[in-house]
Amino acid sequence: MFDNLTDKLDKAFHILKGHGKITDVNVADTLKEVRRALLDADVNFKIAKDFTTRVKDKAIGENVLTTLQPGQLLVKLVKDELTELMGGDVAGVNLSGNPTVILMSGLQGSGKTTFSGKLANFLKTKKNKKPLLVACDIYRPAAINQLHVVGDQIGVEVYSEPENKNAVSIAENAIKHAKANGFNVVIIDTAGRLAVDEEMMNEIANVHKAITPHETLFVVDAMTGQDAVNTAKAFNDRLNFDGVILTKLDGDTRGGAAISIKSVVNKPIKFIGTGEKMDAIDVFYPSRMAERILGMGDVVSLVERAQAQYDEEEARKIQKKIAKNEFGFDDFLAQIQQIKKMGSMKDLVGMIPGAGKALKDVEIEDDAFKHVEAIIQSMTPAERSKPAIIDVKRKTRIAKGAGRKIEEVNQLMKQFDQMSKMMKMMQGGGGKKLMQMMGGMKGMPSMPRMK
Incomplete structure (x- = not known):
């Protein structure tokens, strides 16, 4: 980034x-x-x-x-x-309505439909809301289908009227449906175009006037740079939206849109999209982004992501296993899964102060753990629970089953042994407290394989 x-x-x-x-x-x-x-x-x-x-x-x-x-x-x-x-203070989303109505606007290809799903998932999992997604793109049947697919992925209902060609009517009916069925957030995905045009502006302006949303958000592809800023200004002149969502920020190596857009439209960036997965959404913190731009990392966001995956009960079980020398590869594999849930490896490394600069020419794969996982999954249940029984013969079989070299199995065994000893040493005093603070992340393996 x-x-x-x-x-x-x-x-x-x-x-x-x-x-x-x-x-x-x-x-x-x-x-x-x-x-x-x-x-x-x-x-x-x-x-x-x-x-x-x-x-x-x-x-x-x-x-x-x-x-x-x-x-x-x-x-x-x-x-x-x-x-x-970039805005100074963080800008939250207005959730005061019952239901809260959020109108999504933007050009075709900006990631508006996908981000509508991400926002619904964020509000459902992080804010304990019951969102309803609404398909108001009356021109592209594929857009309606896409929103239904997204809704199925995250377990959120999608309201659509495929035969209705009146976007205002669909939006109004959706809000009635939400009130009648206990939905407290309505996210309306509108039609986009390949360029700003009068017909598009009139339609979304009519929807906006009819439903008076609590939040109108403009979704823009960060990778389009200055064009994104110009488009935002055109939309804001007509809609007077409340905030900006920057998508595809993980692929933006320049940063022009993120830096310029607040100054031009005087509206805050509220969320950013940082990947393809439905949980790849972050609240936009101007100070944290400034630190990342200057190569200072973003430790606060890294800790927040780790805490989001923290499982207190699982952490206690792991501590007991470490104390009894029973920490095995199944536990190790579970820790890897938690790390993967935190986001892409490249993004995580960028949050570590100095790491982004040190590894700027190193390609970090998102599937960097796959070889480790393959080796562990090639072990028998007994081998995973009691690594000490793995001898040369077993290592040969494990390597063959995983499609890896025996040297890689040896390296993993060595790393696992060193990590187990370190974790055992940390069980007492301040180390134990540190382990508790780290929570479910304390089985974190060494830096994954890079190209």
Whole structure:
């Protein structure tokens, strides 16, 4: 995410390396490179220019603190300004209605239908809501079918009237259905077009006027950069929407849309899409995104993801097994499954401070654990529960069954043995407390295989 921008900003800050004080000259040189990096990231020229001017005004004349280098001070100033540029504070979604009506808008191909499902899943699992998805795309039968498929995936009902060609009527009927059947959130997926046109704007404006939604969200593909910002402005001029959703942010190496859009439409980014799975949705935190853009990682989000997979009862069972030297490969495999639920490996590594920079040229596979899983699944139940019985003959059979080399089996056995010893040592005192804080993640294996 934003790899190109992060790399160019890092190079810009190197100009200050070795200087003891921020001066007009060295800060001007650095910010010239920062502005160039923002322009390369497809940020609007005026926004980039105003941004660097504000940073320069704050930087000039400041004395460098004894614990900071000039580069570090400037990074902090850039981080603070980036945070403000992207919205400052986190913006929540309005759920005050009964039912709450959320209208989704956006161009065709922006990921609007898929994100409607992600939002429904988020509200169902994280906010304990009972959402209803509504298919209001009267032009594409495939869009109605797609929403039903998404609804089936997440266990959320989808309301549709395939024969009805009046989007306003469908939306109004859906809200009546929701009230009559105990749904407290209604998410209306509207038709998109390949470009902004008058017919499209009139239709969604009519739906908006008829149902007066509590939230109108504009969904945009982050990878389209400045085009995304221009489209958002056109929609906002007509709909006056409440917030922006950026999809496909995991594939955006530039970051122009995320940085520019708030400044142009003066509406907050509320959610981001970070992958294809239905749980690949995050609340947008401007400060955390600024830190990631500057290569600082995002430890808070990483911890939150780990906590979301935390199973207190499972953690207690694991602790007992460790104490009795009964931690086996079945337990190890369960920990891998928990890690995989946290998201893509590349995204997780990007949240670790310094790791993104250190591994920027390393391709991290989302299926990085598959070889480990194959080896463990080739073991018998007895071997998984009592790894000590695995001898050379068994290793040969396991390797053959998994389609791997025996050296890989040996390596896994060695890693497992080292991890088991470390976990045993951590059972006492502060280590035990740390283990409890880590919860279900304490069986985390070493860094997965990379290309």
